[in-house]
Amino acid sequence: MTAGGRHDEAWAAHRAAWLLDARRRRTLLDPLSDREPLEPKDAYLIQSKVNEARLLAGDLPVGFKLGYTSKPMREQMGVTAPNYGLLTDRMLLSNDSVAGSFLLQPRVEPEVGLVLGKPLVGLITRHEALGAVKYAAACLEVVDSVWADYRFTAEDNTADGSSAAQVVIGPPLPVLPRDLVHTGVVLYRNGAVLGTSAAAAASGNPIDSLVWLVHQLHEEGIGLEPGMLVITGGLTSAVELAPGDVVEAEFQSRCRVGVRRLPHTSNASRAATTN
Template sequence: MDSPIYGFLPAAGAVDLGEPLDTSALIQPRCEPEIVFTLGRDLKGPHITAADVVAASSGVAVGIEVLDSRFVDYGFTMADVVADNTSASRFVVGVPVPPSGIDLRLVGVLLEKNGEVVATASGAASLGHPAAAVAWLVRQLAAEDEGLAAGQIVLSGGLTAAVPVRPGDVVTATIDRLGSVELGCR
């Protein structure tokens, strides 16, 4: 893919902290770490910047997005993945912290599976700055006269490659200054 894409996570896809991921309900689940923004006020318009996103956010948190695709081995075209809602399936979000004073480009990201490090990154892995990814989304929505509303959470994009999971696996995402979130699989 040569450009970002976006999908929507249904509220029913939320996995509560400590709740296991039911892999039997999924086809081929994979997990990736994300920086999650909680909006404190509405964001709308064609000129929204990363600074606007940070200023509008009441909190940022570490999250794990669970991808699931109906396409074998995630082999899809751009049209396929858009039709499949970007493989969006489930998500878990840690406890938000205020974004002030945190340079989200530079935060270190650690993804572990069953206690072993499987990937590392920085916040800059999401379009150079995770808030820039959210600003991009707002500008895309503006073309449809849409925006984001206060209270919504926005996952800003995968920071590492997604790792496959199966029953018994435990995935932990840790992001400097944001904390950790763990997802056990059954």
């Protein structure tokens, strides 16, 4: 048994292998919570086993993503609290890149990325977080859930790494970290405006998203290192990235970041049963 959870590491490793196998086979799954009780500690334990497998396969940790820090995203997905997932080097994309062909059902959301110049560990304050941020960047997160039709509980989503798949890193935002809250963003798909928001949608301030993450990591006995990237949560509802689509976000000061998907990308299949 894990503290606060129902299940042990062997159980989590088995569920993690199931998730990884589904992604390899490009198969969508029904939520694990449909079959058995799943608590937050259980979900993070599964996520840790997925992360271990990825790191053993050669991925390098480069930071973290935050999920559901904005009210629009929580309402869209029916969850009530933030969560987080690991980012690795294989997830990072340069501006205007093509999204990975391995994606199952990708969606895109604009985010403020924070790059650290100093370590952050423990029960930090907002002042300490501000002092550790080297710069902020315009980013797009490409989320990709293994759960069919994005039907899941917060625990299912956490087990799946908070749907972390790829991050497009755009230009640095020409504002000081303390002024991020005033930064606006417009989201486009194929040239049409699909959403508008501001950085304040991320926990009221992206810096507060960072503080929340460091506090959560402190409970696990870890922290953040210099050079790490933290994307602080979707600022609008996520939009589908269908074959042939181009999704772009323009932040204030004309900082633009974009991603596209090839026109002839195959879709994932759906599993007949869950494990």
